[in-house]
Structures are given as structure tokens and as C-alpha cells.
Amino acid sequence: MNLYRRTFSVLVPFWKQLSVASLSAALHALLSGLLIWMVGPLLNTLFQVNSPLSPTIIPGQGSPQPLQQLNTGFDSIKESMKGWIDQLAAGSSRQDTLINFCILILAVVLLKNLFLYLQGFYMAYVQQAVVRHFRNTLFDKYLRLSLDYFQSRRTGHVMSRVTNDVVVLNESIDLGFNRLITDSLFTIMLFGFLLILSWKLTLLAMIVLPVIFGFIWFIGRKLRKYSERSQERMADVTSVLEESVNNARIVKAFSMETFERSKFFKATQNYFKALLRMTRIRHLASPINDTLATVAGVIILLFAGSQIVAGSGELSAADFMTYILAMFSLIKPVKDLSQIHIKLQEGMAAAERVFEVIDTPEKIIERPNAATLDSFTSVIRYESVSFSYNPGEPVLQDISFEVRRGEIVAVVGPSGAGKSTLFDLLPRFYDPLLGRVTIDGHDLRDLSLASLRGLLGIVTQETILFNDSIQNNIAYGMNGVAPEKVIDAARAANAHDFITQFEHGYQTQVGNRGVMLSGGQRQRIAIARALLKDPQILIFDEATSSLDTESEMLVQQAIDRLMANRTTLVIAHRLSTIKNADRILVLENGRIVEGGTHEQLLANGRTYSRLYEMQFRGDA
Numbered sequence: 222m223n224l225y226r227r228t229f230s231v232l233v234p235f236w237k238q239l240s241v242a243s244l245s246a247a248l249h250a251l252l253s254g255l256l257i258w259m260v261g262p263l264l265n266t267l268f269q270v271n272s273p274l275s276p277t278i279i280p281g282q283g284s285p286q287p288l289q290q291l292n293t294g295f296d297s298i299k300e301s302m303k304g305w306i307d308q309l310a311a312g313s314s315r316q317d318t319l320i321n322f323c324i325l326i327l328a329v330v331l332l333k334n335l336f337l338y339l340q341g342f343y344m345a346y347v348q349q350a351v352v353r354h355f356r357n358t359l360f361d362k363y364l365r366l367s368l369d370y371f372q373s374r375r376t377g378h379v380m381s382r383v384t385n386d387v388v389v390l391n392e393s394i395d396l397g398f399n400r401l402i403t404d405s406l407f408t409i410m411l412f413g414f415l416l417i418l419s420w421k422l423t424l425l426a427m428i429v430l431p432v433i434f435g436f437i438w439f440i441g442r443k444l445r446k447y448s449e450r451s452q453e454r455m456a457d458v459t460s461v462l463e464e465s466v467n468n469a470r471i472v473k474a475f476s477m478e479t480f481e482r483s484k485f486f487k488a489t490q491n492y493f494k495a496l497l498r499m500t501r502i503r504h505l506a507s508p509i510n511d512t513l514a515t516v517a518g519v520i521i522l523l524f525a526g527s528q529i530v531a532g533s534g535e536l537s538a539a540d541f542m543t544y545i546l547a548m549f550s551l552i553k554p555v556k557d558l559s560q561i562h563i564k565l566q567e568g569m570a571a572a573e574r575v576f577e578v579i580d581t582p583e584k585i586i587e588r589p590n591a592a593t594l595d596s597f598t599s600v601i602r603y604e605s606v607s608f609s610y611n612p613g614e615p616v617l618q619d620i621s622f623e624v625r626r627g628e629i630v631a632v633v634g635p636s637g638a639g640k641s642t643l644f645d646l647l648p649r650f651y652d653p654l655l656g657r658v659t660i661d662g663h664d665l666r667d668l669s670l671a672s673l674r675g676l677l678g679i680v681t682q683e684t685i686l687f688n689d690s691i692q693n694n695i696a697y698g699m700n701g702v703a704p705e706k707v708i709d710a711a712r713a714a715n716a717h718d719f720i721t722q723f724e725h726g727y728q729t730q731v732g733n734r735g736v737m738l739s740g741g742q743r744q745r746i747a748i749a750r751a752l753l754k755d756p757q758i759l760i761f762d763e764a765t766s767s768l769d770t771e772s773e774m775l776v777q778q779a780i781d782r783l784m785a786n787r788t789t790l791v792i793a794h795r796l797s798t799i800k801n802a803d804r805i806l807v808l809e810n811g812r813i814v815e816g817g818t819h820e821q822l823l824a825n826g827r828t829y830s831r832l833y834e835m836q837f838r839g840d841a
């Protein structure tokens with residue numbers, strides 16, 4: 222129930238549109254009811270039944286006093302409602318009355334459809350606004366969730382929340398609101414007609430209703446479960462698709478088309494099966510409801526008809542027609558009401574998944590009144606820092622070191638030692654489990670994220686570019702920066718020459734994730750980006766390790782320019798970087814096992830000298 226309240230609370234800001242839509246829905250239902258009610262008086266006019274037959278209540282048949290009062294009560298309502306219509310349509314002759322009826326019918330239908338339009342339009346407005354709201358909320362949430370959220374989930378699933386689930390949720394809001402109003406109002410009204418016309422027959426009909434509603438409830442529960450599963454399967458399909466498309470190069474290089482194909486086919490097959498399971502139930506709902514409702518109708522027809530045939534006259538001919546018409550008109554809204562319940566269940570399953578994302582605790586939160594740090598003046602300290610991604614699997618253990626302003630500190634160590642993780646703590650991609658990291662004595666957790674990250678420039682091995690122009694990729698995050706500055710940065714990054722060789726120069730589109738550029742070109746664009754940002758602290762994570770010697774030289778030159786007059790933390794691959802470092806830390810299994818300058822560490826003859834032998838000898 223809480224889930225419903227939460228979902229529908231999104232509608233509050235749209236109360237105006239919703240009011241118009243709901244009012245229109247209500248009026249539409251009322252006018253539809255009016256049309257049905259007009260049938261009786263119209264028939265009376267056509268067949269000139271002058272005074273409506275008074276129901277024959279045969280005295281002495283044993284109706285107890287209260288029931289008789291009920292009869293008379295309903296009868297007087299019936300007569301006054303019919304009288305009202307008669308008055309409205311009454312003309313000086315039967316012909317005139319007929320014309321009046323025709324005009325009345327036209328007017329009612331016209332109005333009814335006008336309200337149908339208003340209801341449809343305003344509901345669609347609200348619906349789309351709600352979709353937008355949830356999409357934006359989810360996206361905003363994704364931006365605030367820390368990196369490990371995305372690393373531990375498949376991209377397709379993450380995307381599916383924003384694309385699929387929101388739509389399913391939205392459909393249920395439409396139905397829950399729009400049709401719920403129209404259909405329940407229409408149902409109540411028709412039911413009222415039935416009661417007024419003959420409460421005895423209607424009581425009979427009521428015996429069947431609990432069966433129908435029990436069935437509806439049962440189906441709804443089943444469908445919610447199946448819908449949840451099929452949505453998950455859909456997310457699987459998106460995931461496989463996403464991965465294959467993004468890794469098209471690898472797939473081809475390894476001739477894994479068959480493997481990927483079977484993976485995808487399996488995902489679509491599973492979705493198909495899940496959907497089929499759901500479809501089986503969903504499409505069973507309508508026929509069964511329809512049949513049940515018709516059975517109810519036929520029972521009524523049999524009883525009422527028998528009475529008429531036997532001449533006991535519970536109903537006049539016109540009343541009987543209205544009764545049957547109302548009875549059968551009742552089938553559709555009741556059927557629709559069952560669909561509403563089902564759709565609501567599906568929608569709530571989607572809502573649950575959406576809210577699960579929205580409720581995911583944010584690990585990296587800015588403190589209220591977080592301090593802003595405009596510049597880095599003295600020292601970065603890691604103080605007894607420990608960290609793990611998963612409980613019980615420590616990645617960093619009791620790490621302490623410091624980096625003074627203007628220094629170059631290099632970290633070396635075997636892959637998987639925790640080097641990248643160590644540097645990911647500085648921009649607060651993660652927070653330490655124990656200990657703390659400080660800049661100029663401020664715990665990172667006390668600083669505003671924007672000011673902290675504003676101090677940092679990060680260049681990693683894997684350069685991520687956006688599908689945009691080179692110009693915009695270099696100027697990413699720097700709104701309205703002058704084009705000359707972009708060119709200056711590109712020059713310093715040794716990127717200007719290759720950029721101007723492109724036909725469209727700085728306006729060249731780099732393609733999806735920058736696939737139109739070589740590794741070295743991408744890297745130099747990333748360096749230009751960092752140069753343009755002009756950060757005080759630089760982080761290099763194996764920035765040159767994937768490059769060939771020639772581009773490595775160009776990139777290294779660019780890096781040297783970038784490093785000038787800054788504080789640098791580098792996960793080193795190149796010997797030259799290491800030799801120039803003020804301090805080298807050797808990381809092994811998440812612990813610092815050695816520290817010092819190149820010469821000191823070589824002289825020690827321990828891990829570093831071994832690594833040096835293995836890794837860097839060839840470079841020297």
C-alpha cells in the first residue's frame with residue numbers, strides 16, 4: 222500500500238490537469254449512463270406507451286413490510302428519473318418528441334466525446350510528465366551513485382530502469398487513475414440503474430460478482446510476479462545487446478559471433494518464455510471474465526424473461542430493455558476494472574524496481590556545510606588507510622604516506638596490487654573503510670566534492686571520450702571556454718597537428734567512445750583536457766602503458782608539460798617518470814612494502830629492484 226501511495230504522490234504537482242482529466246472522465250461516464258437511461262423513455266415515445274406501467278405488486282404475496290417500502294422507494298426514484306427525461310424531450314406531438322430525443326442524443330454524444338478528448342489529453346500530459354519525472358530522478362540518482370554501483374551491475378539492467386520500467390509504471394498510473402474513475406463511476410451508475418429497475422434481479426446478479434472479483438484478485442497476484450520476471454529478462458536482453466555492440470571489435474577479433482549469438486538468442490528465448498507465461502495468464506483474464514459476466518447476464522435474462530413471459534410484470538417492456546442494456550453495458554467496465562488491477566500490479570512491480578534504485582544509499586555523500594578548498598597549498602596525507610570492495614577481501618591495508626606540494630610520487634607494483642584503488646580514494650570515488658585521506662589537513666569527507674575534484678586532473682590508461690566533437694571533448698566540463706585556449710591546450714598536448722589534419726579539424730566527431738581515433742590520439746586529447754582544466758594535482762594511472770613507442774614519446778612529452786609546476790601522483794609504467802619521482806612506493810597485496818627514491822630502493826635490493834629487473838630493464 223505504501224508503494225501505491227509513494228508512486229501516486231508523484232501526481233500531486235499535476236493536480237490541476239488531473240482534476241480536469243478526472244472531472245472529464247466522470248462527466249463522460251455520467252453522459253454515457255444518461256444515454257442508456259434515455260432508451261426507456263425513447264421506446265415509450267416510439268411505441269406510445271402513455272403512462273408507464275406501474276409495477277404490479279401483488280398484495281398478499283408475502284413481501285414483508287420493509288421490502289415493500291424498498292420497492293416503492295426505488296419505484297419513485299425510477300419514475301422521477303424517467304419523468305425528468307420525458308420533460309426534457311416532451312414536444313407537442315410524438316413527432317416533435319422524437320425530434321427532441323434525437324437532438325438530445327446528439328448533444329449528449331457530442332458532449333460525452335468532448336469530455337473523452339479532454340480526459341485523454343490531460344491524462345496523457347500527466348503521464349508523460351510522470352515518465353519525465355521518474356527518468357530524470359533516476360538519471361540524477363545514477364549520477365550520485367558511486368562507481369562500484371555500476372561496476373557490480375550490468376549496464377543493460379541499469380538502463381532498463383530508465384527506459385522500460387518507467388513506461389510500465391506510467392501505464393499503470395494512467396489506468397489506475399483514468400480508467401479507474403471512468404469505469405468505477407460507470408459501473409456504480411449502471412449498478413444503480415439495475416437496482417432502481419429491479420433490485421431483486423440485481424441481487425441475483427450479485428451472487429456471480431464475488432466469483433469474478435475473486436478471480437481478478439488471483440490473476441493480479443500472479444501477474445505481478447510474472448511481470449517482474451519478464452522485466453528482468455528484458456534487462457538481460459538489453460545487457461547482452463549492449464555488451465556485444467560496445468565490444469564489436471573484440472567479438473570479431475575472437476570470432477565469437479556464434480557465442481554472442483547464442484548468448485543473445487538465449488536471452489531473447491528466456492524473455493519470450495517469461496512473457497509467454499505472463500501472457501497466458503493475462504489473456505486468460507478477459508475471456509474468463511467475459512464468460513462469467515455473460516453467464517450472470519443470461520441468468521438474469523432467464524429470470525426476468527420468464528416473469529415477463531408469465532405475465533407477472535415485474536418490469537415494463539421499456540424498463541426491461543433498459544435493464545438488459547445496462548446489464549450488458551456493465552460487462553465492459555467490470556472487465557476493464559479487472560485489467561486495471563492487473564496493470565496496476567505490473568506497474569507496482571516496475572515501481573518497486575525504480576524505487577529500489579532511488580533508495581540505494583549513496584556511499585559518497587557531501588556533508589552539509591562542506592568546506593570548499595580553493596587551492597592546494599601544502600600536503601596530501603593518506604593516514605592508515607584500509608579499504609575493501611567486498612567485506613572480508615581487503616584491497617588496501619593500513620596505508621600511510623604523504624605527498625607535498627610540487628612533489629612527484631610514483632606507485633609501482635604488480636597488477637591487482639591495489640594501485641588504481643589507492644588513487645581512486647583521492648577524488649573520493651570511494652571512501653576509505655578505516656583511516657582517512659587529507660588535503661592540507663582537511664579530511665576529504667569534509668570537503669565539497671566539486672571543490673575537491675576541481676583540484677584534480679586525472680588521466681588514465683583507458684581514455685573515455687564522448688560522442689561529440691574534438692573541441693567539446695577537450696573542453697568537457699569547461700563551459701564557454703575560448704576556442705583559442707582549447708587550441709593552446711591541444712598544442713601543449715601534441716594533439717594540435719593531428720587534429721588539424723582532419724577534414725573538420727576541431728569539429729571532427731570522434732565517434733562512439735572515440736573509436737575514430739588511435740590510442741595515442743585519444744590519450745593526447747585526454748591530456749589536452751587535463752591541461753585545459755589546469756588542475757593543481759595530477760593523477761596518472763598507467764597513462765602510457767598501452768601506447769606504441771612513437772606515440773608514447775609524443776604523449777610523454779605532453780605529460781611532462783602537464784606535470785610542470787604541479788603535484789603529481791603517478792602509477793608508473795615509464796622508467797623516466799619513476800626516476801624523476803621524489804618518492805616511489807612499492808605496493809604489494811594492498812600494502813606498502815617499500816618506499817624511497819629510485820637509487821635508495823635499488824640499493825635496498827628488495828621488491829623494487831626485482832620489479833625493476835623484470836619490468837624496466839628494457840626501457841633503460
Ligand SMILES: Nc1ncnc2c1ncn2[C@@H]1O[C@H](COP(=O)(O)OP(=O)(O)O)[C@@H](O)[C@H]1O
Nearest residue numbers: 369372610616635636637638639640641642643
Ligand atoms: N570495483 C571493484 N569491485 C571489486 N573488486 C575490485 C574492484 N576494482 C578492483 N577490484 C579488486 O581490487 C584489487 C585491486 O585492484 P586495482 O586497484 O585495480 O589494482 P591495480 O591497479 O594495482 O592493478 C584487485 O584484486 C581487483 O580485483
Ligand SMILES: [Mg+2]
Nearest residue numbers: 640641642762
Ligand atoms: Mg590499475
